[in-house]
Amino acid sequence: MSREIDLMILGGGCAGLSLAMRLAKLGPRCPQTLIVESRERYVNDRTWCFWGTPSAQLTSLVRHRWSRVRVSAEGRQREVECASSPYEMIPASVFYEAALREVAANPRIRLTTGTAVSDQPVRTGNRWAIATPFGTHSPRWVVDTRPVRSPRRGDAVLWQSFYGREILCETDRFDAGCATLMDFLPTKDGRIVFVYMLPVTARQALIEITAFAPDPLGPELLGELLDGVLTKSQAISKSETVRVESGSLPMGLSTIAEQTHRNWCRAGLAGGGARPASGFAFQRIQRWADQCAEQLACGHGPCSQSTDPWRLRAMDDLFLRVLRARPEAGPSLFMKLFAMPDSGPMIRFLNDCPRWSDCWRIILALPPGLFLRELLKGLSSRKDLRAQPA
Numbered sequence: 001m002s003r004e005i006d007l008m009i010l011g012g013g014c015a016g017l018s019l020a021m022r023l024a025k026l027g028p029r030c031p032q033t034l035i036v037e038s039r040e041r042y043v044n045d046r047t048w049c050f051w052g053t054p055s056a057q058l059t060s061l062v063r064h065r066w067s068r069v070r071v072s073a074e075g076r077q078r079e080v081e082c083a084s085s086p087y088e089m090i091p092a093s094v095f096y097e098a099a100l101r102e103v104a105a106n107p108r109i110r111l112t113t114g115t116a117v118s119d120q121p122v123r124t125g126n127r128w129a130i131a132t133p134f135g136t137h138s139p140r141w142v143v144d145t146r147p148v149r150s151p152r153r154g155d156a157v158l159w160q161s162f163y164g165r166e167i168l169c170e171t172d173r174f175d176a177g178c179a180t181l182m183d184f185l186p187t188k189d190g191r192i193v194f195v196y197m198l199p200v201t202a203r204q205a206l207i208e209i210t211a212f213a214p215d216p217l218g219p220e221l222l223g224e225l226l227d228g229v230l231t232k233s234q235a236i237s238k239s240e241t242v243r244v245e246s247g248s249l250p251m252g253l254s255t256i257a258e259q260t261h262r263n264w265c266r267a268g269l270a271g272g273g274a275r276p277a278s279g280f281a282f283q284r285i286q287r288w289a290d291q292c293a294e295q296l297a298c299g300h301g302p303c304s305q306s307t308d309p310w311r312l313r314a315m316d317d318l319f320l321r322v323l324r325a326r327p328e329a330g331p332s333l334f335m336k337l338f339a340m341p342d343s344g345p346m347i348r349f350l351n352d353c354p355r356w357s358d359c360w361r362i363i364l365a366l367p368p369g370l371f372l373r374e375l376l377k378g379l380s381s382r383k384d385l386r387a388q389p390a
């Protein structure tokens with residue numbers, strides 16, 4: 001069976017649905033689109049947070065904002081007031097519900113759930129052939145958001161692995177106006193480990209244990225670490241778990257799956273959607289979805305995630321290499337960033353949009369010795385590589 005469609009989106013998660021939401025708004029100009037998603041149904045499987053700067057998108061879906069954020073290490077604590085760019089949260093269930101509603105409103109888009117596509121698209125003439133359990137489709141364009149493979153050592157400079165529980169306590173326990181971004185535990189076995197806590201009421205919070213490490217870590221190990229943290233607090237240990245979430249995000253992918261053809265592109269995490277230094281991906285994916293929908297609306301092929309400016313890439317690369325080489329210095333580096341007298345440069349840096357002056361202020365806030373050493377190591381290894389015979 002062969003069905004002719006304009007666009008096929010493989011994977012209807014954050015990237016696939018974000019693109020579909022933009023396409024749905026095109027009305028009759030929307031390409032005939034088929035989204036093929038392997039999951040049977042959508043559940044509240046993750047919590048997306050980002051800085052609410054003026055360029056942030058989908059803010060009508062935000063369900064909580066924090067005007068203060070906190071980091072702490074070795075008994076020291078820094079609290080940053082960020083009311084002008086609050087830290088904001090969209091529960092995945094709210095996003096999925098909105099996306100599915102918008103997609104269903106445009107008859108030119110069809111979503112098939114419970115269907116996995118395991119083959120790579122094959123080029124036949126000026127179309128692709130994609131086999132699904134329900135027949136072969138021949139779209140003109142393909143946007144592929146499927147993960148390339150399971151997380152593994154070597155595929156990223158570091159992996160950000162996390163396991164979290166949304167808990168409900170019997171008594172008031174939290175300050176719902178302040179999110180704890182990083183509460184560092186002692187660094188062990190080359191892993192930087194911290195607790196991330198998002199309180200949504202005085203009794204309810206998402207508490208996650210997160211590790212930056214060369215290896216991706218599974219939820220079992222992280223769950224044990226989280227249990228250790230929670231049992232220390234009597235009030236929290238008596239809580240009820242409402243939901244759990246976990247994942248491993250690449251920080252500095254070694255190779256980003258390239259766009260191999262102008263009519264087929266990778267998107268989402270597999271297409272370099274996550275910011276190397278932070279793992280933040282949600283707002284980057286929204287910006288890509290805008291650009292890609294615009295291209296498709298003009299009858300051009302889909303586009304992949306645009307690359308970051310070189311100054312941001314260079315800073316991210318160096319920062320990650322320092323964290324990997326000197327994990328024990330990690331907590332104090334983050335504490336220094338959050339101790340900057342003005343939080344603007346740090347927020348813009350974490351949010352992908354630093355100005356030149358922000359980059360300088362961040363560089364000046366960090367200890368130069370550590371970074372120079374890694375910079376020189378990086379330069380000499382590149383020189384060694386160039387000196388090797390081909």
Ligand SMILES: Cc1cc2nc3c(=O)[nH]c(=O)nc-3n(C[C@H](O)[C@H](O)[C@H](O)COP(=O)(O)OP(=O)(O)OC[C@H]3O[C@@H](n4cnc5c(N)ncnc54)[C@H](O)[C@@H]3O)c2cc1C
Nearest residue numbers: 011013014015038046048049116117247268269280281282
């Ligand atoms: C628990 C969690 C919390 C996160 N929190 C944040 C955050 O706070 N801020 C932030 O910026 N980023 C966050 N991220 C990172 C990032 O924003 C998300 O991972 C985001 O969902 C990535 O979008 P994606 O489309 O690449 O992947 P996904 O959303 O995972 O979408 C990929 C889709 O492809 C489907 N699929 C897989 N294989 C197949 C197949 N063979 N055939 C068909 N379909 C297939 C999957 O079912 C899935 O729906 C978080 C990630 C996780 C896992």
